[in-house]
Amino acid sequence: MRQHRPPFLSPARLARGVALAALWMGAGAAALAQGAAPKPGDPQPPDVDPLALQSAPEAPAAAAPGSRFFVEGAVGRASQRHGLGDDTVSRLSLDFSRSFRLGEGWRARLSNRLDVTDPRAVGAESRTLNSLREAYVAWTPGDGQLLLEAGRINLRHGPAYGDNPTDFFGTGALRSPITVEPLQRRENRQGTVMLRGQWALGTHTLALAAAPKLDDRPDRSAFSLDLGSTNASSRLLGTWGTRWSERVNTQLLVLGERGQSPRLGANATALLGDAVVAYGEWSRGRGPSLATRLLGTGAEVRRDRIAAGVTLALPAKVSLTLEASRNGFGLTESERRAVQALGPVAFGNALLAAQARQEPFGRDAFTLYLTQNGLVWRSLDLIALVRQNTTDDSRLVWVELRHKGAGFDAALQWQHLSGAAFTEFGYPPVRSQVQGVVTWYF
Amino acid sequence: MAAAPALLPLAVVAAPDPQALLAASDAIRNPQQPFRVTVTLSEFERGQQVDTSTLQSFARTLDASGQFATLLRFVAPARDAGKLMLKAGNDLWFYDPGTQSSVRISPQQRLMGQASNGDVVTVNFARDYTATLVAEETTTDGERKPRASRKLALTAATDGAAYGSIELWIDAETSAPIKARFLSESGRLLKTAFWRRFQRQLGAERPTETVIIDGLNPAAVTLVRFSDFAARNLPTGWFQRDHLPRFQPD
Helix, strand or coil: CCCCCCCCCCHHHHHHHHHHHHHHHHHHHHHHHHHHCCCCCCCCCCCCCHHHCCCCCCCCCCCCCCEEEEEEEEEEEEEECCCCCEEEEEEEEEEEEEEEEEECCEEEEEEEEEEEEECCCCCCCCCEEEEEEEEEEEECCCCCCEEEEEEEECCCCCCCCCCCCCCCCCCCCECCCCCCCHHHHHHHECCEEEEEEEEEECCEEEEEEEECCCCCCCCCCCCCCCHHHHCCCCEEEEEEEEECCCCEEEEEEEEEECCCCCEEEEEEEEEEECCEEEEEEEEEEEEECHHHHHHCCCCEEEEEEEEEEEEEEECCCEEEEEEEEEECCCECHHHHHHHHCCCHHHHHHHHHHHHHHCCCCECEEEEEEEEECCCCCCCEEEEEEEEEECCCCEEEEEEEEEEECCCEEEEEEEEEEECCCCCCCCCCCEEEEEEEEEEEEC | CCCCCCCCCCCCCCCCCHHHHHHHHHHHHCCCCCEEEEEEEEEEECCEEEEEEEEEEEEEECCCCCCEEEEEEEEECHHHCCCEEEEECCEEEEEECCCCEEEECCHHHHHCCCHHHHCCCCCCCCCCEEEEEEEEEEEECCCCCEEEEEEEEEEECCCCCCCCEEEEEEECCCCCEEEEEEECCCCCEEEEEEEEEEEEECCEEEEEEEEEEECCCCCEEEEEEEEEEEECCCCHHHHCHHHHHHCCCC
């Protein structure tokens, strides 16, 4: 009989979590203080007159502003489930972005990423996967109030971290899921081919984006434009952004899609104090839920998706984000058991379908996202992510330590997925993984 | 014989208006028209240079109230190239072109990064602080020279004030900024700044270097150098969250 585990947010777990966080922050602050203060017996540094300091001559900028190029290599070890044993994982990535000025008021942007992974990404036809993220031309008349763009544009909306209900163009956009970290995942998104206009009207911004249907199905071949993932249907997105005050911003969105009911969305951010930012997203639409797609009933339902959270600025350069989300189209516990009864292949396809749509798998989830700059020493940063599917009680933990050197980053990443066999984080083959990542910037 | 001139009454020396002095000091640090300036930050720990970053700062006032807005674009190091930070009072946003994410940040989060040192210069104090003249005294400037100065006590007057209070010394004749101590709401010293290396830029003698000493760790010093001052056409629409992904001034 399966032992009942307490819900993630039980008072006992919350208290332990707060105590651990307090101990850890105190240790971090103490380490900082120790690092800053001279220790007994240390030779005293000569008094340094700050007004006598002179900076070294500037090196010329290596690249034009608006351009970025880096090469990234990763190697690690994965511990797998289902009797697959341990495996070595590796990756090489080339990432390029550049904005070009074509003339007065005209500019272009090109952004591309090439990943070579071993083993190959799930669903990919080869170990090589190229993602043309952006390729578009833009025009702005002199006063800067109007902007017109045409081409492949990575249009993303929503302030949340773990789930973005208002990210209407996110479906199918993630071609190369090399990481589970939500912000790093956004770096690998493919844009959608569209024609877009944006008007700035005082404290309001209006935008209209028209994305045509260009292909029917995704193409996971190495150098495909994969238009079937991003432009599988004709869509029209209207956005109205408002700056109500220095502390409150909102966006309203309406998405029309051929053959579908319109979808409504709204998001907001608010500054609640010197150290607290709150945010929320909501969308409503009608369509088949994940369960009805998988179980083949075809029934359409009208459901909401919601995500809300707060980001706290804490001592020792710590930022902590706590977020709760509900996906009305995600699997309830009973629906999960029904999909489980279809067998492991169907369950795996369910996970892939949710990942392709960039929607949460379960009905409810909780996300904790923490960053700390200057952990122990100034060039060492910490990122920690905990993602809990509170419907099936499975969990993902991801931690990164990143050292920022001169022209390169070196990072150590660890992730662990836990849960019962047929759960969001209990089913994927990789149970845990450690990898080192080095990034060279040019 | 000409009549003896009447004794003229002594000229009444009006007490200087502290708020006007503060505004005059702001005008020396910041050109009154929209402008761009390159900001180079060199960080030192115990006398050793440990890091360098370069930003481009685009600044202007947004409306008749004089609210000052700054858009910082990171140029170097390469890992940060293209990132943006927008500040318009408490409307603070960080944009990463890699993730296409515009993230609202709190004033405390902003103070965690070097960008907060980058705009110690390009921020206008007169709108966000109330000034009081507390002393006329001789003080030492950033080039270790004695200067006749006026000491102003600035207290936060709006939500947009990043610091609880500021002690500001300005030149007694020109109102040029000499040095300042930035304090938190609890009175804790956060940083000390010295303005120096005045050069003629955009129609006035302006400081082109600021020495910022961390109040919590005096061994941590940042040299902020300003170069390439240029008047620019900066539409107000650029200083909004929705425009950040499309910002391209070149």
